[in-house]
Amino acid sequence: MHPLGVTMPLSAELFLQQFITGLSSGFVLFILASGLALIFSVLGVLNFAHGSFYMVGAFMASTIVGLLAKTGVSFWPALVFGPFVIAILGGVTEIVLLRRLYVRGLLYQLLLTYGLILVFLDVTKAVWGPRPRTIPRPFGLEGWVSFGGANFPSYSLFLVVMGVLIYFLLVGILKRTQLGLRIRAAASSGEMVSALGINTPRLFSLVFFIGCWLAGLAGALAAPVGSISLGMDASMIIKCFIVIVVGGMGSLFGALIGALIIALVEAYAILFFPEFSIVCIYIIMALVLLIRPWGICGKPLIER
Amino acid sequence: MVSSDREKALDGVFMILEVRALSKSFGGLKAIHNLSLGVKKGSIHAIIGPNGAGKSTLFNLISGHLHADEGEVLFKGEDITKMPPHRICRKGIGRSFQLISIFPNLAAFENIRVAKLSWFRKNMNFFSSSEKMFLNECQEVLDKVGLSGKGSDLAGTLAYGQQKQLELGIALSVNPELLLLDEPTAGMSIGETATQLNIIERLARDHGLTVLFTEHDMAAVFSIAEKITVLHQGIVLAEGKPGDIRNDEKIKRIYLGKRG
Amino acid sequence: MTLAFLLTLPLYGSLFHVRLVNEMAIFALFAIATNLMLGYGGTMPFGQAAFFGAGAYACGLLLMEAGVPLPLCLIAAGILSACLAVIIGFFSLRLTGIYFAMITLAFSMMIWGVVWKWRSFTGGDDGLVGIPLPSALAPVINYYYLCLGIVAFCMILLLTIVRSPFGSILQAIRENRVRTEFVGINVKRHLLIGFVISGFFCGVAGALFALLSRGAFTEYINYPTSVEVVLMCILGGVFSFAGPALGAVVVILLESLISSYTEYWLVIMGVVLILLVEFVPGGIVGLIRQRKGA
Numbered sequence: 001m002h003p004l005g006v007t008m009p010l011s012a013e014l015f016l017q018q019f020i021t022g023l024s025s026g027f028v029l030f031i032l033a034s035g036l037a038l039i040f041s042v043l044g045v046l047n048f049a050h051g052s053f054y055m056v057g058a059f060m061a062s063t064i065v066g067l068l069a070k071t072g073v074s075f076w077p078a079l080v081f082g083p084f085v086i087a088i089l090g091g092v093t094e095i096v097l098l099r100r101l102y103v104r105g106l107l108y109q110l111l112l113t114y115g116l117i118l119v120f121l122d123v124t125k126a127v128w129g130p131r132p133r134t135i136p137r138p139f140g141l142e143g144w145v146s147f148g149g150a151n152f153p154s155y156s157l158f159l160v161v162m163g164v165l166i167y168f169l170l171v172g173i174l175k176r177t178q179l180g181l182r183i184r185a186a187a188s189s190g191e192m193v194s195a196l197g198i199n200t201p202r203l204f205s206l207v208f209f210i211g212c213w214l215a216g217l218a219g220a221l222a223a224p225v226g227s228i229s230l231g232m233d234a235s236m237i238i239k240c241f242i243v244i245v246v247g248g249m250g251s252l253f254g255a256l257i258g259a260l261i262i263a264l265v266e267a268y269a270i271l272f273f274p275e276f277s278i279v280c281i282y283i284i285m286a287l288v289l290l291i292r293p294w295g296i297c298g299k300p301l302i303e304r
Numbered sequence: 305m306v307s308s309d310r311e312k313a314l315d316g317v318f319m320i321l322e323v324r325a326l327s328k329s330f331g332g333l334k335a336i337h338n339l340s341l342g343v344k345k346g347s348i349h350a351i352i353g354p355n356g357a358g359k360s361t362l363f364n365l366i367s368g369h370l371h372a373d374e375g376e377v378l379f380k381g382e383d384i385t386k387m388p389p390h391r392i393c394r395k396g397i398g399r400s401f402q403l404i405s406i407f408p409n410l411a412a413f414e415n416i417r418v419a420k421l422s423w424f425r426k427n428m429n430f431f432s433s434s435e436k437m438f439l440n441e442c443q444e445v446l447d448k449v450g451l452s453g454k455g456s457d458l459a460g461t462l463a464y465g466q467q468k469q470l471e472l473g474i475a476l477s478v479n480p481e482l483l484l485l486d487e488p489t490a491g492m493s494i495g496e497t498a499t500q501l502n503i504i505e506r507l508a509r510d511h512g513l514t515v516l517f518t519e520h521d522m523a524a525v526f527s528i529a530e531k532i533t534v535l536h537q538g539i540v541l542a543e544g545k546p547g548d549i550r551n552d553e554k555i556k557r558i559y560l561g562k563r564g
Numbered sequence: 565m566t567l568a569f570l571l572t573l574p575l576y577g578s579l580f581h582v583r584l585v586n587e588m589a590i591f592a593l594f595a596i597a598t599n600l601m602l603g604y605g606g607t608m609p610f611g612q613a614a615f616f617g618a619g620a621y622a623c624g625l626l627l628m629e630a631g632v633p634l635p636l637c638l639i640a641a642g643i644l645s646a647c648l649a650v651i652i653g654f655f656s657l658r659l660t661g662i663y664f665a666m667i668t669l670a671f672s673m674m675i676w677g678v679v680w681k682w683r684s685f686t687g688g689d690d691g692l693v694g695i696p697l698p699s700a701l702a703p704v705i706n707y708y709y710l711c712l713g714i715v716a717f718c719m720i721l722l723l724t725i726v727r728s729p730f731g732s733i734l735q736a737i738r739e740n741r742v743r744t745e746f747v748g749i750n751v752k753r754h755l756l757i758g759f760v761i762s763g764f765f766c767g768v769a770g771a772l773f774a775l776l777s778r779g780a781f782t783e784y785i786n787y788p789t790s791v792e793v794v795l796m797c798i799l800g801g802v803f804s805f806a807g808p809a810l811g812a813v814v815v816i817l818l819e820s821l822i823s824s825y826t827e828y829w830l831v832i833m834g835v836v837l838i839l840l841v842e843f844v845p846g847g848i849v850g851l852i853r854q855r856k857g858a
Contacts, residue, residue, distance in 0.1 A: 044662060048791075100842055106662055107608060107798060111841050114791045118834030126828065238673060238787075245670050249663065279681055282674045293659055293667060367746065393748040407739035418736040419747040426729040427749055428757075433724075434732040478747050 013150040018267045024156035026263030027163020028222050032236060033243040033255040034170060035214030041187035041250030042207040045098070045109045049116035051237030053212045056120060057086045057219025058228040059128045065135045065223075075138035075224070083216035090212025094205050102204075117233065125230060132229035159221060166217070170252055183207060187250055242281060246288045248295030257296060319378075320345040320482055320514050321366070326375035328365055335361045337538040339375070343482070348508055348515045350525045353535035359518040360402055362535070363486050367399050368392045379482070398480030400471045402487050408460030412451060412470055415459050416442040419477035442477075449473040449503060465496040469503070476507065483507075485517035489524050497521065501528050526550065570712060574705045583776070584820055586708045588813045589715045590772045595796040595808035596722055597765035602794065603802030604726060605758050606738025608665040610790050611672030612766050614652065615645040617785030619767030620774035621679065624692040634698060638714070638771050645767025646760050648675075653759035657752050660741075669787060676785040691781035695774055711772055718765055723805055725761065734758050799840060801849025810848050 036050045064078035093116065101108045136142070137155045144151040174180035182203055219232075239262060244250075247258025262281055269277035288295060321343040328336040336358045343349045351359050364370040366377050368389035376385045384392050393399075407415050420438040421427060446455055449469040454462060459470055468488065475483060488504065489497040505528050508515050519525045525532060525546070532549045534541040542555055549555060570589075574582050594616055601609045619641035626632040626640055656667040679686045686692065701707045725731055736744045737751055745751050774780045783789065792815065800811025818836060823829040844851065 046662065046666060097838060097842065107794070108841050110610075110665070111791070111795055111798060112838055114795075115834045115837035115841065118830040118837070122828045122831030122834070241666075241670070241673070245666060249666065276681060278677055282677045285670055286674055289667060289670060290655060293655065294663065369742070388750070389745045390748050390750045393746050399746050401742070405740055405743040407736050407743065409739055410735065414732070418732055418744070421729040421732060422747045422749050427733050427754065429729040430725050431728055433727050434729045435727065437729065474743070474747060
């Protein structure tokens with residue numbers, strides 16, 4: 001048990017190291033949360049099962065890595081193909097199960113995604129077994145990079161790069177493509193979209209597909225860090241949820257800011273209050289809820 | 305109609321509702337600009353204008369559903385500009401909405417009863433059974449708006465015209481002195497329109513109600529209005545008796561020629 | 565008929581069954597109290613576990629640490645949850661729809677986090693264990709009857725409230741907020757009061773459950789509890805008074821049956837849930853009404 005208070009002398013090195021740690025986990029969290037935010041702004045559904053897709057993504061990556069262990073390059077195929085498997089899983093789920101519930105109302109959709117959590121949890125246990133597993137960092141990224149007088153895991157830097165790339169990829173899609181235009185239209189007004197002749201069911205499926213792809217990608221990226229276990233879904237969905245509450249419901253930039261704030265707060269809080277780091281995050285969420293309940297980048301809703 | 309008789313009945317010229325220099329913008333768009341208007345107590349006053357002239361915005365500003373950027377709204381001399389809708393209602397204003405606003409899954413009788421329960425301040429009563437309350441008062445209202453036998457029907461299953469009448473009934477149930485009616489005959493057939501107008505006029509006469517309404521149906525306007533205000537792009541274009549407005553060339557050119 | 569069954573159960577049922585029905589009764593209260601805001605108020609409260617858990621912990625702590633007599637503990641649990649509801653409701657009712665759902669969920673997760681971490685006060689992850697019952701109530705059967713009595717009393721109170729002018733106006737708010745506002749009702753305040761009443765009874769239910777389980781645990785406050793109680797309401801039928809109670813019975817029965825047969829009860833539960841959500845609109849009460857009508 002750590003006593004409350006600074007456990008080691010705070011040096012510039014440590015500061016910088018925690019910064020990179022926070023940044024890298026923040027970007028993975030962003031990738032996951034962006035999927036959730038996307039699904040939420042277009043479909044209006046809070047996908048409770050998003051953490052489950054993430055978890056399955058991590059396990060899937062471990063399987064692909066295992067299959068290709070003999071070749072020298074096992075991680076990269078996992079990173080490229082894994083998310084698509086998850087995305088297909090998500091797309092099928094949406095078409096078969098979720099679509100029928102759009103007429104029934106939001107409540108039923110929420111309950112369905114909750115049911116999915118239960119199903120995914122046991123299916124994952126059945127397929128991959130109850131014990132946590134790990135996969136090694138990919139070849140070339142196992143080492144350390146040093147600058148500023150400190151050492152940083154190369155993989156963490158890789159995660160940061162990936163996160164930034166995904167952010168610009170998403171922004172690019174939203175701002176410059178037909179699909180992005182449709183997504184933005186749907187995000188600002190659901191009813192208008194079908195009136196405009198946009199094929200709503202197909203758009204919804206596509207967005208859910210992309211959202212799950214992002215979840216799978218986050219899972220694959222997170223797989224070499226720490227362990228892959230059955231509880232991953234619960235811890236991540238809570239954090240993800242906090243991110244979009246803090247960052248703004250339905251805002252991509254908000255998801256980025258929210259994720260980075262949460263991850264950095266956690267990274268630094270662990271230094272000072274290891275027992276209460278999670279409380280710090282909740283305090284931030286509380287502050288946002290009290291002062292600006294629609295999130296930092298969210299649009300204030302008319303109170304009627 | 306018989307406006308001269310009603311004029312004799314009015315005691316003095318008292319502005320029950322006064323709008324002063326009201327302005328409201330949405331983003332860059334000026335919906336209402338420096339609008340001033342007075343409604344005489346006991347009169348039937350119509351506001352007309354093409355779509356987008358600001359009629360519904362004006363109503364929403366008066367009833368408290370929107371906040372004005374500038375200006376004031378005075379009801380019976382009291383400043384109600386910043387009051388929340390529920391308090392404005394209790395001051396004596398009843399309102400109907402452009403898109404029918406009733407309680408679809410409650411019976412018609414219940415619709416009226418809810419208004420009565422609120423008006424008689426029973427909303428914090430947790431222990432009586434509301435089923436037995438205000439039976440007479442609710443039936444009375446239903447009779448007045450021509451829905452006598454429809455009390456037990458679910459409001460959502462009533463015909464369109466009947467739903468509008470029900471909404472009028474709800475607005476009446478809170479004993480208003482001023483009725484704000486947003487397009488009270490919209491979507492009605494000619495027969496239903498005549499009935500509705502009859503009801504409105506009779507209510508105004510019998511209870512000394514002031515009625516301020518907006519309409520697109522010019523025949524309706526000219527048949528019962530005693531005074532007409534014409535809005536265009538958020539400002540008052542003209543005001544006067546029906547005869548004057550009908551003959552005004554400028555107004556005719558702008559939009560009367562297109563309808564009714 | 566149900567009454568006869570409930571009252572005579574201990575005569576022919578095993579202790580296990582008695583305890584199970586006891587649990588059903590408590591969750592029936594929890595669900596009906598939640599439905600005040602869900603089916604009658606037309607909102608989506610996704611943080612009810614906060615009140616259930618608060619009631620449980622309050623009752624446990626008062627009993628264990630302060631030695632407060634039992635009846636007072638129950639009432640205090642309800643009042644504490646009600647106070648919590650005032651705070652949460654004040655901030656949450658600023659928003660509507662899914663946003664209200666998310667905020668109530670967020671608040672309840674916050675409380676979960678605090679309770680989880682505050683080991684010294686709440687026992688953290690291990691929970692509050694060993695809540696004592698006065699010896700007269702220790703036997704399963706005795707507590708069963710007491711519980712039934714309290715639950716029945718609370719339900720009668722709730723039924724009265726639902727049928728009162730307050731309840732009628734609450735339903736009007738569900739039907740049309742703007743219209744209700746313009747017959748002179750301060751909608752936010754009315755909903756807040758409904759939320760507080762709901763919170764009170766959820767707290768009482770939580771306290772009763774803590775006594776039944778002889779403990780209060782963080783699962784009571786976690787989001788699955790919040791989602792499950794909403795599920796119970798939907799399953800049973802939100803537009804009736806007793807529907808949620810029926811839903812509670814079904815869910816608990818299913819959980820109990822399924823988990824006794826297989827280790828993989830989660831997936832079965834999930835599948836059943838999904839099937840029910842997909843194919844049973846209006847809940848069980850809706851089905852019954854359809855049969856009667858047709």
